[in-house]
Amino acid sequence: MKLAKKTSLAVTGFFVAAIFLIPYIRMLITALTPANEVFEIPANYLPTSFDFSNFFTVWDSGPVARYILNTVIIAGAATLVVLIVAVPAAYYLARFRFKGRGLVLLLVLATQMFAPTSMVIGIYREFVALGLVNTYLALILVNAAFNLAFSVWILTGFFSGIPEEIEEAAMLDGCSRFNVLRRITLPLALPGLLTAIIFTFIAAWNEFVIALTLTSSPDVRPLTVGITGFIGLYETQWHYIFAVSLVAIIPVVILFISIEKWLVSGLTAGSIK
Amino acid sequence: MKKLLAGPVPWLTPMLVLIFGVVLWPVFEMIRTSTLEISGSGKEKGFVGLENYRELFENSNLAGAFARTIFWVVVVVVITMLLSLFLAQLLNTEFPGRRYVRWALIVPWASSLIMTATSFRWMLDGYYGILNRVLLDLGLIDDAVEWLGSASTSFPWLIVVAIFVSLPFTTFVMIAGLQTIPGDLYEAARVDGARPVKTYFSITLPLLVTSISVATVINLINVFNQFPIIWVMTGGGPGYDTDTTTTLMYKLAFRSQEIGQSAALSVLNFAVILIFVYIYLRATGFTKQKQD
Numbered sequence: 001m002k003l004a005k006k007t008s009l010a011v012t013g014f015f016v017a018a019i020f021l022i023p024y025i026r027m028l029i030t031a032l033t034p035a036n037e038v039f040e041i042p043a044n045y046l047p048t049s050f051d052f053s054n055f056f057t058v059w060d061s062g063p064v065a066r067y068i069l070n071t072v073i074i075a076g077a078a079t080l081v082v083l084i085v086a087v088p089a090a091y092y093l094a095r096f097r098f099k100g101r102g103l104v105l106l107l108v109l110a111t112q113m114f115a116p117t118s119m120v121i122g123i124y125r126e127f128v129a130l131g132l133v134n135t136y137l138a139l140i141l142v143n144a145a146f147n148l149a150f151s152v153w154i155l156t157g158f159f160s161g162i163p164e165e166i167e168e169a170a171m172l173d174g175c176s177r178f179n180v181l182r183r184i185t186l187p188l189a190l191p192g193l194l195t196a197i198i199f200t201f202i203a204a205w206n207e208f209v210i211a212l213t214l215t216s217s218p219d220v221r222p223l224t225v226g227i228t229g230f231i232g233l234y235e236t237q238w239h240y241i242f243a244v245s246l247v248a249i250i251p252v253v254i255l256f257i258s259i260e261k262w263l264v265s266g267l268t269a270g271s272i273k
Numbered sequence: 274m275k276k277l278l279a280g281p282v283p284w285l286t287p288m289l290v291l292i293f294g295v296v297l298w299p300v301f302e303m304i305r306t307s308t309l310e311i312s313g314s315g316k317e318k319g320f321v322g323l324e325n326y327r328e329l330f331e332n333s334n335l336a337g338a339f340a341r342t343i344f345w346v347v348v349v350v351v352i353t354m355l356l357s358l359f360l361a362q363l364l365n366t367e368f369p370g371r372r373y374v375r376w377a378l379i380v381p382w383a384s385s386l387i388m389t390a391t392s393f394r395w396m397l398d399g400y401y402g403i404l405n406r407v408l409l410d411l412g413l414i415d416d417a418v419e420w421l422g423s424a425s426t427s428f429p430w431l432i433v434v435a436i437f438v439s440l441p442f443t444t445f446v447m448i449a450g451l452q453t454i455p456g457d458l459y460e461a462a463r464v465d466g467a468r469p470v471k472t473y474f475s476i477t478l479p480l481l482v483t484s485i486s487v488a489t490v491i492n493l494i495n496v497f498n499q500f501p502i503i504w505v506m507t508g509g510g511p512g513y514d515t516d517t518t519t520t521l522m523y524k525l526a527f528r529s530q531e532i533g534q535s536a537a538l539s540v541l542n543f544a545v546i547l548i549f550v551y552i553y554l555r556a557t558g559f560t561k562q563k564q565d
Contacts, residue, residue: 009368017377023392042406085287092284111296113550115498121539122299145295206385208501224387238395245388256383264449268487
């Protein structure tokens with residue numbers, strides 16, 4: 001009986017996993033299809049042979065490498081900005097009770113709930129006024145600002161969990177508050193830091209609407225917007241689109257799995273422990 | 274130096290600058306733009322009061338997009354919540370390979386929505402798509418169907434894809450909720466001879482209320498704001514047949530150059546989000562907590 005139950009659960013689990021992987025399996029099959037077999041009517045389940053050359057020739061089919069470089073620059077810089085801004089703020093929010101603290105927390109929570117999509121007109125008008133349209137800086141700032149909340153929540157939680165006595169002991173020995181943070185608290189909060197870094201990086205990596213609106217040339221355009229440019233009315237090069245997509249998806253999936261444990265508490269702003 | 278580091282100012286200022294400069298300024302700018310006449314090239318031509326709102330309400334595409342948005346949000350969120358309760362129950366039970374099923378569930382969550390939606394668009398292609406091949410082989414259709422060619426078939430598929438990408442996050446929130454329920458409660462129910470269905474409705478569901486309400490509101494906001502899926506799969510088309518108020522707002526500004534009308538619609542969309550945020554704050558108990 002017990003074995004039968006376990007088996008039926010495992011079979012159900014296998015089907016669930018298969019359903020969630022369908023679009024990515026189809027991506028992989030298409031990326032491995034020789035160019036002359038992509039457009040078959042009706043479609044074939046598998047190509048006659050797997051062709052790995054798409055993963056090499058795709059780099060010459062357009063400014064793909066440039067798009068990826070732009071994505072790395074934007075996501076990397078946005079992550080750095082979030083760290084520089086969120087670490088001190090989260091530390092202070094975790095350690096001190098002060099007037100207006102509730103208001104600050106409310107403001108942080110609001111930024112998490114306000115997706116940039118709903119205010120894209122305002123963002124566009126602001127960056128036109130600032131003369132920053134089609135620059136890395138605009139995309140870095142927007143990605144940093146709208147992903148700040150997650151890091152602040154996660155880090156506040158981690159800092160609160162580190163006993164104050166440890167810090168007080170170090171301060172008695174003459175360490176400044178800043179040095180305590182740098183030498184003692186941050187290393188102890190390392191899992192929180194890694195979660196904040198990975199989450200922000202992936203969110204910026206996948207961002208689309210703002211990049212679509214604020215970029216007008218391939219020089220600064222990230223991959224998400226770049227690949228939509230490959231989808232045309234005639235002869236879309238699907239095998240290339242999906243080869244690049246997989247290159248972009250696989251590393252972030254692995255990173256995401258590594259922070260699975262902390263994701264929910266960060267995204268629900270600590271309302272669920 | 275010591276004095277300077279004492280107050281909240283140096284610790285919090287960078288964060289507040291970023292929030293005010295990049296999150297709140299656009300809100301102000303959006304509201305201001307909704308009261309201006311703006312030329313197609315983006316030049317401000319002066320204050321027009323509520324004129325943009327009047328034009329927006331006379332826009333023949335608004336009513337359809339509005340009705341579709343309500344349908345879209347309600348159907349996607351309700352089905353997502355129901356399926357995620359089932360998935361969470363499954364993934365909270367021990368079985369061989371469970372870890373890998375959880376990993377598979379993370380894939381759509383971590384992946385770019387653009388890329389996931391592009392794959393669906395390709396699978397649904399009327400000529401070269403694998404879906405038609407499968408359905409033809411199973412004898413479920415006699416001729417290839419152009420799934421994304423008209424709203425009657427493309428809109429249901431947009432809903433399917435939106436549910437597909439919403440499920441992972443929602444399921445993980447539910448799993449986290451299930452894990453907070455103490456095991457001895459189930460033990461007590463078992464000793465009392467309660468059947469599994471009764472246990473689920475009298476113990477599990479009531480204790481999941483916070484998780485359910487938090488996940489529901491976050492999903493309401495995300496689904497209402499959903500843009501990439503619709504943009505990649507149908508572009509809101511044909512015409513405006515699959516637009517929600519979010520994609521219509523975008524098309525008004527960046528396709529029809531009706532920046533004033535678009536800003537007016539943004540303000541209305543944003544008001545809806547504010548209502549959701551208020552509900553969220555209530556659901557998480559934020560407004561009741563003592564924050565200082």
